[in-house]
Amino acid sequence: MIVLTALLLLLVVTLAFETGRRRAVTLAVDTPRSLHSRPVYHGAFVALCGGLPALFVLLVWLIAHAAVVEQLVLAQLPEALRGQQPERVALFLAEARGIASGHFENQRAAPELVAAAADFLRFSTFSLRLLPVVVLLVALAGFMASLPRCTPALRAQRRVEKILRALLAACSGVAVLVTIGIVLSLVFEAFQFFLRVPISEFLLGTHWSPQTAIRADQVGSSGAFGAVPVFAGTLLITAIAVLVAAPVGLYSAIYLSEYARARLRAVVKPALEVLAGVPTVVYGFFAALTVGPTLRTLGEQLNLSVASESALAAGLVMGVMIIPFVSSLSDDVIRAVPQSLREGSLGLGATPSETIRRVVLPAALPGIVGALLLAVSRAIGETMIVVMAAGLAANLTANPLEAVTTVTVQIVTLLTGDQEFDSAKTLAAFALGLLLFLVTLLLNVIALSVVRRYREQYD
Amino acid sequence: MNSAATKISTRGLNVFYGDKQALFDVNLDLRRNQVTALIGPSGCGKSTFIRCINRMNDVIEGCRVRGKVILDEEDIYCDDIDVVQLRARVGMVFQKPNPFPKSVYDNVAYGARIHGLADTPGELDEIVMTSLERAGLLDEVRDRLSDPGTGLSGGQQQRLCIARAIAVSPEVILMDEPCSSLDPIASARIEELIGELSENYTIVIVTHSMQQAARVSQRAAFFHLGAVVEEGETSRIFTDPSDERTRDYITGRFG
Ligand SMILES: Nc1ncnc2c1ncn2[C@@H]1O[C@H](COP(=O)(O)OP(=O)(O)OP(=O)(O)O)[C@@H](O)[C@H]1O
Ligand SMILES: [Mg+2]
Numbered sequence: 001m002i003v004l005t006a007l008l009l010l011l012v013v014t015l016a017f018e019t020g021r022r023r024a025v026t027l028a029v030d031t032p033r034s035l036h037s038r039p040v041y042h043g044a045f046v047a048l049c050g051g052l053p054a055l056f057v058l059l060v061w062l063i064a065h066a067a068v069v070e071q072l073v074l075a076q077l078p079e080a081l082r083g084q085q086p087e088r089v090a091l092f093l094a095e096a097r098g099i100a101s102g103h104f105e106n107q108r109a110a111p112e113l114v115a116a117a118a119d120f121l122r123f124s125t126f127s128l129r130l131l132p133v134v135v136l137l138v139a140l141a142g143f144m145a146s147l148p149r150c151t152p153a154l155r156a157q158r159r160v161e162k163i164l165r166a167l168l169a170a171c172s173g174v175a176v177l178v179t180i181g182i183v184l185s186l187v188f189e190a191f192q193f194f195l196r197v198p199i200s201e202f203l204l205g206t207h208w209s210p211q212t213a214i215r216a217d218q219v220g221s222s223g224a225f226g227a228v229p230v231f232a233g234t235l236l237i238t239a240i241a242v243l244v245a246a247p248v249g250l251y252s253a254i255y256l257s258e259y260a261r262a263r264l265r266a267v268v269k270p271a272l273e274v275l276a277g278v279p280t281v282v283y284g285f286f287a288a289l290t291v292g293p294t295l296r297t298l299g300e301q302l303n304l305s306v307a308s309e310s311a312l313a314a315g316l317v318m319g320v321m322i323i324p325f326v327s328s329l330s331d332d333v334i335r336a337v338p339q340s341l342r343e344g345s346l347g348l349g350a351t352p353s354e355t356i357r358r359v360v361l362p363a364a365l366p367g368i369v370g371a372l373l374l375a376v377s378r379a380i381g382e383t384m385i386v387v388m389a390a391g392l393a394a395n396l397t398a399n400p401l402e403a404v405t406t407v408t409v410q411i412v413t414l415l416t417g418d419q420e421f422d423s424a425k426t427l428a429a430f431a432l433g434l435l436l437f438l439v440t441l442l443l444n445v446i447a448l449s450v451v452r453r454y455r456e457q458y459d
Numbered sequence: 460m461n462s463a464a465t466k467i468s469t470r471g472l473n474v475f476y477g478d479k480q481a482l483f484d485v486n487l488d489l490r491r492n493q494v495t496a497l498i499g500p501s502g503c504g505k506s507t508f509i510r511c512i513n514r515m516n517d518v519i520e521g522c523r524v525r526g527k528v529i530l531d532e533e534d535i536y537c538d539d540i541d542v543v544q545l546r547a548r549v550g551m552v553f554q555k556p557n558p559f560p561k562s563v564y565d566n567v568a569y570g571a572r573i574h575g576l577a578d579t580p581g582e583l584d585e586i587v588m589t590s591l592e593r594a595g596l597l598d599e600v601r602d603r604l605s606d607p608g609t610g611l612s613g614g615q616q617q618r619l620c621i622a623r624a625i626a627v628s629p630e631v632i633l634m635d636e637p638c639s640s641l642d643p644i645a646s647a648r649i650e651e652l653i654g655e656l657s658e659n660y661t662i663v664i665v666t667h668s669m670q671q672a673a674r675v676s677q678r679a680a681f682f683h684l685g686a687v688v689e690e691g692e693t694s695r696i697f698t699d700p701s702d703e704r705t706r707d708y709i710t711g712r713f714g
Contacts, residue, residue: 262520339518340557344620347515348570348627349547358569363560 005058005132009139013051016143020046020150027152037157045156048163049146054139061131069127073119081112096120186437189430196424197225202431204228208394208405210414210425225428227435229396233404234380234436237315237390240400241379244319246372249326256327257334258356269331276324280384287317287389295401304401309391312400318385322375329374333367334360366451373447377440383408407436466491466631466661467512472526474507474516481507483686485526489631489678494653494662496672496693499682500708505665506554508682509633512663513549514542530631547574550629552637554665556616558608558623563600566608566619567591570627586626593655594622595648613640621649625656632656634664638671650675669709673697681705 021043028035070093074082081092096116099109109117150156194202205226252272256265292313299306306312337360345355361368383406391403392413414429467489474482482504489495497505507516514535516522527534535545547570558566567587570576577583587604591597596618600611608619617640624632634653638646653662653675666672672679673693680690681702689702700706 338557340553340555341559343515343518344553344557344559344623345569346518347513347546347551347553348573348623349543349545349550350570350573351543354573358573359559 001128001131002062005135008132008136009051009054009058012054012136012139012143013047016050016139017043017047019143019147020044023147023150024152024156027150035152036155041156041160042150042154044160045154046143046146046150048160050139050143052163053142054135057138058131058135061127061134065124065127069120069123072123073116076119077116078112092116100124183434183437186430186434189427190434193424193427193431196427197431201225202227202428203435206396208410210410210428223424225424225431227407227432229394230405230407230410230432231435231439232396232398233311233390233394234406234408236311236398236400236404237318237386237406238376238379240312240315241318241322242372242376244316245322245326245375245379248319249323249371249375250330250368252323252327253330253334254356254361256331258352258360269328272324272327274324275320276328278321280321280382281388283317283321284384284388287313287385291317292389299401306401307391307403309389309403310401311390311404314386314388314390315400317389318379318382321382321385322378325375325378326371329371330364330368333364333371336367337363369447369451373444376443380436380440381408383412387412407432464490466531468529469508469511470527470529472508472511472524472528474504474511474525475523476519477521481685482511483684485687487680487687487690489661489663491661492657492659493678494657494664494676496676496679497663497665497682498667498669498672498679498708499688501667503682504685505682506635507685509551509635509663509665512631512633513546513551515546515551517542547627548629549631549633550624550627551633552617552621552624552635554635554639556613556620556640558611558616558619560607560609562605563591563608563611563619564604567622567626569623574627576627590622590626591619593625593652594618595645595652596622614642614645617641618645618649621652629660631661631663634662636665636667638666638668646671669697681708683708 021039023046024035024039024042028039073093073096074089082089084092092113093116095109096113097120099113099117100120202225205224206228207224207226208229209224252268256269260268288309292308292310295310295313296306296308341359341363342355345359346352350358386406386409390405390409392405392409393403394405394410395402397404411429411432414426414432465488469485469487472482472485472487473480485508487508497508499505510516511524511528512530512535514524516524524536526536528536530545530549533540559569561569564587567590568583571583571586577586588597591600596615599615600606600619608616611619617637621634621637638649641649650671653664656662657677664672664675676693678691679693679696681688681696681700681704683704689696689700689705696705697709700709
């Protein structure tokens with residue numbers, strides 16, 4: 001039914017387009033040169049006037065369909081049933097819907113259930129039959145209404161372009177709306193959390209042990225929600241990862257783009273990109289089973305105590321994971337620097353390395369910062385490697401040889417398993433998420449402004 | 460011809476871009492402290508030729524150069540030549556202006572800094588100012604020395620590139636259509652500069668303007684389809700060309 005509606009709509013729109021175009025052409029025959037826009041734009045104008053409202057109706061209908069049908073069924077229910085607790089009514093409706101769609105046996109169902117199911121079937125069939133009619137009527141109405149306005153003087157091109165621009169703006173609006181939605185949901189849950197735990201404790205507390213007691217006399221019964229150690233852990237591991245990935249990634253990008261021959265690059269670049277495709281769980285194995293123990297053995301030889309789960313192991317492996325982000329993107333931006341700049345520098349007697357340092361890298365800097373930033377946000381958001389290799393202990397330490405934990409890991413441990421959704425423990429996850437979001441946002445803003453200032457200077 | 464008068468000579472120069480040959484057996488002598496103009500229709504290999512003289516073709520992947528280019532009795536394509544040193548001696552102004560994304564000042568100071576030509580900031584200022592002055596740009600950019608060089612107009616950018624090249628005082632200056640985006644006044648300034656420079660430097664200039672070639676150069680070479688068709692004193696080439704293709708070109712019958 002929906003496919004049919006869409007096809008019919010397409011037909012009407014095509015018809016509208018042709019009619020509008022023809023009309024413009026005929027009008028133009030009488031008074032040549034006076035047509036404000038080319039005939040296609042008249043066609044497009046009529047088509048849009050018919051198609052857009054109809055499409056809007058179609059979408060709204062599809063979204064509202066289920067809810068409306070449910071309300072209608074509800075209205076038919078006997079008073080006794082409707083007066084029940086909301087959960088029971090919902091359950092009843094769900095069962096009726098199940099029977100209506102043939103998922104459940106209806107032989108042994110209660111008669112009122114069968115009646116409700118029949119209502120469901122009736123209303124929803126009606127709604128779906130009505131849909132194409134309404135949509136077509138709307139389309140035709142728009143078409144008819146716009147046709148008389150299709151005169152030679154109509155600034156069809158400008159109108160069409162205005163409508164298209166609005167559509168494009170709406171599309172980019174979707175991304176913004178989704179972001180706002182995510183933030184709002186985080187804010188709401190985080191607010192619940194801050195009702196239980198003071199915000200100052202969360203932001204400034206240096207102790208993180210998010211259990212709530214089952215019995216009042218338990219050890220650590222109070223729970224502690226100081227987020228500082230958790231964020232410190234994220235910071236430490238991310239810093240280690242960037243220390244690994246930034247030089248390695250950047251230098252390999254420079255090698256690939258400036259020194260490597262085309263044939264070598266064709267092999268090495270995809271090979272580096274494979275690193276990005278390795279599942280993070282596999283990196284986790286590698287960190288926990290290979291890098292961690294190796295570091296500990298090394299540490300023993302140097303008389304250092306290295307925890308078997310250490311920030312260093314996780315950070316190193318995470319650094320390896322984000323190398324391809326840095327190298328591949330930086331390689332692209334470095335290669336986008338015009339060859340003429342390199343030649344200009346070489347032609348003045350600069351060596352290739354001077355050329356890279358003084359001309360190529362500064363010109364590519366905005367892109368390189370972007371690549372690094374992307375890598376950093378990957379590192380901050382990475383969870384698996386840290387769970388497996390850095391441990392769960394929320395130590396507040398700057399020593400990379402100890403176990404630490406990160407924001408993402410804590411969120412996962414707080415939310416997995418059976419949880420009550422209104423305990424401070426669970427809600428803490430949302431507060432952490434919100435703060436993490438704000439931190440990465442801040443990071444992005446800073447980086448963008450750095451890039452912009454740089455652009456202003458050299459563009 | 461005596462060798463003291465010859466700064467650069469090429470012998471059996473063949474250049475290939477991949478499988479495509481762009482220069483065929485070019486033998487040309489460029490005289491010391493003279494201006495040599497290279498003329499010829501588009502795509503005939505003028506840029507390719509002058510890029511051989513400072514080994515700029517090395518940076519193009521797939522470009523092969525065969526034959527000899529002798530600068531002061533030394534083959535610059537032999538193994539023990541230092542390409543970087545060579546390019547400091549043989550400066551180049553490219554066909555398309557290519558200022559660095561740096562300030563006007565830093566653009567001109569670039570070469571001088573790299574080669575350590577100035578010991579004090581004062582000396583560097585001196586080099587930058589004289590170079591801009593000689594390129595006829597100083598008056599226009601005096602208050603904008605710290606603005607980005609890429610923000611100048613096309614013609615200003617071209618003069619900036621000329622200033623940048625002469626700031627390192629090369630022995631030879633290769634100019635690939637240095638006036639292609641200049642107005643007559645700025646062109647005249649550059650021609651004047653070329654005249655001044657030729658007292659101490661050897662200059663090779665590619666130009667599509669016959670009048671310009673006639674005005675600035677002492678010698679001229681006519682390129683056609685990757686080969687030198689004719690070469691000699693400018694006055695003779697323009698008044699009494701011996702090859703029919705040269706005559707057709709300078710009288711504007713093709714090219
Ligand atoms: N990088 C390159 N790769 C492949 N072929 C090239 C390259 N550069 C030049 N060529 C070819 O070599 C020939 C000579 O080119 P060149 O740039 O030397 O011509 P030109 O005389 O400078 O022309 P113009 O007056 O238009 O600048 C042309 O056929 C051109 O297509
Ligand atoms: Mg050229």
